[in-house]
Amino acid sequence: EAGVTQFPSHSVIEKGQTVTLRCDPISGHDNLYWYRRVMGKEIKFLLHFVKESKQDESGMPNNRFLAERTGGTYSTLKVQPAELEDSGVYFCASSQVEGRGSNEQFFGPGTRLTVL
Amino acid sequence: LAKTTQPISMDSYEGQEVNITCSHNNIATNDYITWYQQFPSQGPRFIIQGYKTKVTNEVASLFIPADRKSSTLSLPRVSLSDTAVYYCLVGAYSNYQLIWGAGTKLIIKP
Numbered sequence: 001e002a003g004v005t006q007f008p009s010h011s012v013i014e015k016g017q018t019v020t021l022r023c024d025p026i027s028g029h030d031n032l033y034w035y036r037r038v039m040g041k042e043i044k045f046l047l048h049f050v051k052e053s054k055q056d057e058s059g060m061p062n063n064r065f066l067a068e069r070t071g072g073t074y075s076t077l078k079v080q081p082a083e084l085e086d087s088g089v090y091f092c093a094s095s096q097v098e099g100r101g102s103n104e105q106f107f108g109p110g111t112r113l114t115v116l
Numbered sequence: 117l118a119k120t121t122q123p124i125s126m127d128s129y130e131g132q133e134v135n136i137t138c139s140h141n142n143i144a145t146n147d148y149i150t151w152y153q154q155f156p157s158q159g160p161r162f163i164i165q166g167y168k169t170k171v172t173n174e175v176a177s178l179f180i181p182a183d184r185k186s187s188t189l190s191l192p193r194v195s196l197s198d199t200a201v202y203y204c205l206v207g208a209y210s211n212y213q214l215i216w217g218a219g220t221k222l223i224i225k226p
Contacts, residue, residue, distance in 0.1 A: 004159070031212060043160070043216035056213060091159050095212070103148075103209055107159025 004108035012114045018080040021111045025094030038088035082115045120204045120217045127223040134191045138204030141185045149187045152203045199224045
């Protein structure tokens with residue numbers, strides 16, 4: 001079974017440009033999460049989807065970040081316009097619904113974003 | 117949310133048992149303890165989760181004393197491939213927002 005996949009693996013853009021990150025969760029996982037680690041900092045939660053609905057977006061840093069999950073399958077995270085402080089690794093994770101023995105989240109390999 | 121404290125780094129040798137302890141003095145009654153492992157250039161990977169006493173799976177054991185203010189991840193007979201960062205997380209089972217600390221960088225030497 002395929003794991004969580006993310007595209008692209010790396011992205012280098014200039015300040016002010018737009019970048020869209022994509023995440024494909026494990027098939028059948030209703031929960032989808034975005035996290036990020038900026039340089040030298042700890043991994044931070046950004047938001048949580050349940051199917052196509054945003055369950056918790058308390059971690060989104062500002063309105064330059066827009067996450068979508070149309071149809072409840074893959075998700076995109078758009079940064080527009082990108083700023084230098086947005087550089088870091090963006091992780092996507094997915095999980096099944098509750099009651100499956102653990103609330104394990106399955107992570108993708110991450111997208112490394114560099115804003116110049 | 118309960119804060120966790122772990123050693124910044126540890127090292128050991130192949131074939132040894134490694135124990136990584138995590139402190140979580142403010143753990144709440146409905147909080148679970150979860151450990152993740154992360155290799156360079158990869159996303160974190162779930163290792164084990166527990167609430168109290170001892171939990172064991174094919175990868176590791178998790179020891180949790182009665183007061184639950186700490187926990188110990190035990191890796192039996194480590195190999196070079198166990199070199200990674202290990203994160204201890206504490207949170208309610210229904211709290212999907214994982215709270216990450218700095219983790220423990222474990223280096224296994226030949």
